[in-house]
Amino acid sequence: MISSEVVYQEVYKAVQAMNVSLPVDVAGRLKAAQQQAEGPAQAVLGQINENLLIAAREGIPFCQDTGMVWVHVSLGEEVQIRGLKETISRAVADAYREGYFRSSVVEDPLRERKNTGTNLPAVFHFDIVPGRTLEIYILAKGFGSENCSRVFMLKPTQGREAVIDSVCAVMKEARGVPCPPVVLGVGIGGTFDYAALLSKRALTRALDHPHPCPYYAQLESDLLEAVNALGIGPGGLGGGCTALAVKVESFSTHIAGLPVAVTVNCWADRRAKVLLSEI
Amino acid sequence: MTKRIILPLQNAAELKAGEEVLLCGELIGARDQAHQRMLALLNSGRELPFSLAGAVIYYVGPAPTPPGKVIGSAGPTTAGRMDVFTPALLDAGLKGMVGKGNRSLEVVEAMRRNVAVYFYASGGCGALYAQCIKRAEPIAFTDLGPEAVFRLVVEDFPVIVAIDSQGRSVFA
Structure with missing residues (x-):
């Protein structure tokens, strides 16, 4: 007990x-x-x-x-x-x-x-x-950052590049609003709602702990590089530090789908x- | 040495996007629901319970005040949510806003029309900005709790001119 x-x-x-x-x-x-x-x-x-x-x-x-x-x-x-x-x-x-x-x-x-x-x-x-x-x-x-979070229902054949594009699209829309440098939680797979839950669970992992699977650890680091190349910068005032980290969680999904959810968190990554x- | 700006704002036209300045004097703290109520009052031809002439609104909903302190944590909230209400307030005399994130084209156009500026305050820095607030009192809509309108007397409140009265912007 x-x-x-x-x-x-x-x-x-x-x-x-x-x-x-x-x-x-x-x-x-x-x-x-x-x-x-x-x-x-x-x-x-x-x-x-x-x-x-x-x-x-x-x-x-x-x-x-x-x-x-x-x-x-x-x-x-x-x-x-x-x-x-x-x-x-x-x-x-x-x-x-x-x-x-x-x-x-x-x-x-x-x-x-x-x-x-x-x-x-x-x-x-x-x-x-x-x-x-x-x-x-x-x-x-x-909620300044939560309001910038999004779910995408991608086509199953769109693959890895489309995931990276979706994550970048979220930040291109958000710009300085979510208090960058942000921490992004990305959920891939499952259903519409489960992808969103995965994106939150990704945020519970320490920044210094990459995904245990090398494929997804590489995706995390490629996503971070892609987001930082957007030039949004701290507070949206420009610069190379738009995100501190991108954390990914994945789950099995349906043959017809590729759900991708992005939870945007501010630098106040509590x-x-x-x-x-x-x- | 960083330029000090005494409020109410008299020289909005002289401020240039990118300048770091320190605000001293009175800010009006107001956010979402207070803006909705201000617009409703203006639209029905009634007076606001405070003056907007030369005023600078700080988009803030402070944390509760701990004992012995002037105010709780009090950083800026997202300015964009106030965009739909802002042109009417600018037309009614508002001269400046303090918040985080970019503004809509309609707001920038109303700023040019009324010679007003938008200051960027660092998002999330509630403890830092609380230290610059020397007096705080709710002055309207007190039923809204943290969303009430506050009169805030500030000293050396650090901001960046984010969008100036000619529409120039620092946002990437």
């Missing part, structure tokens, strides 16, 4: 930390990018890095859009746990209130758009896997994971 108190504490800590300081690999890439940049790109990256220092020092979120919380739970089938979703939700609400993070969620998407005041509900996905571990992957997804095991 994994205690819900432990789940609460771990999720609370993870959610509080993710809005105040970036994962070390993201922070490292932003620092390196500043050293290589010039002109307005260097000014923008300088402000981003200074902003990160201020946020850490003051204990306030680096971006006011502390996002809608996205949760992917991978639950081992031998794990016993009660009230998992409620526990995670309570930890999210408490972390947002006590961290002075912005509540950015409205109750109904069309009628009235009244802010729920708790940043709930979060978006949940559950996966049941063999074993005794509970893995919780969390994103705090800002991700956290909580791993717990049955004793």
Whole structure:
């Protein structure tokens, strides 16, 4: 049995930390990018890095859009746990209130758009896997970038080049809006909806961990090169650093299709994971 | 030394795209829903609860204010979502906007017509900009929470002139 108190504490800590300081690999890439940049790109990256220092020092979120919380739970089938979703939700609400993070969620998407005041509900996905571990992957997804995300239903014969073109098309349309340098999650295969989920799951992987399959690792690096060749640059003010990383996840698909989903994330690449095991 | 611009904005025509400047004085913080309400008021011939003459609007929806601080994290939001409302506000006296991302042709045309500028603030830098805000108070539409209209007194608020009053732009 994994205690819900432990789940609460771990999720609370993870959610509080993710809005105040970036994962070390993201922070490292932003620092390196500043050293290589010039002109307005260097000014923008300088402000981003200074902003990160201020946020850490003051204990306030680096971006006011502390996002809608996205949760992917991978639950081992031998794990016993009660009230998992409620526990995670309570930890999210408490972390947002006590961290002075912005509540950015409205109750109904069309009628009235009244802010729920708790940043709930979060978006949940559950996966049941063999074993005794509970893995919780969390994103705090800002919507300046989320609004730039897209799904394409390509023809099955279009192949790899069309995937690269689609990812580039997303950024050509987005330009400076999603706060580049961005991190892109790309989901390839499955169905319309599953490709989108894969594109989010791709964002849960550390930037320094390329795809385990060499073919897709190469695709990730080719995509990064293609996006950076667009010249959009930090803040859209030009330059060679449009993306910090491109992460790919793939899945089997239908003979008639090639779904490709692109989730655009800003440089504020907030991700956290909580791993717990049955004793 | 970076040029300081005192608000309300008097010399919009002198600002050139690409210039880095520091804003000092009063900004009006407003975003999506506040813009929708401002336009509804203007369209029905009523007065806004604050003056737009020479005003500079900052597209922002701040995080809650922690104890002992002036304001929570307060970086720019995407300007493009305000594009449909902006030409009417420019025609009503608005002289400048601060946000992130590019603007529509209609907005640029209205900026030329009214001699106004659009400043770029670094997206996501909420902690940095919060430090430049010395006073903050909601002045209208307070029922909207983080989407209310705020009066923000800023000091040395760092921005880049992104689109100037002649329509020149820094966007790649």
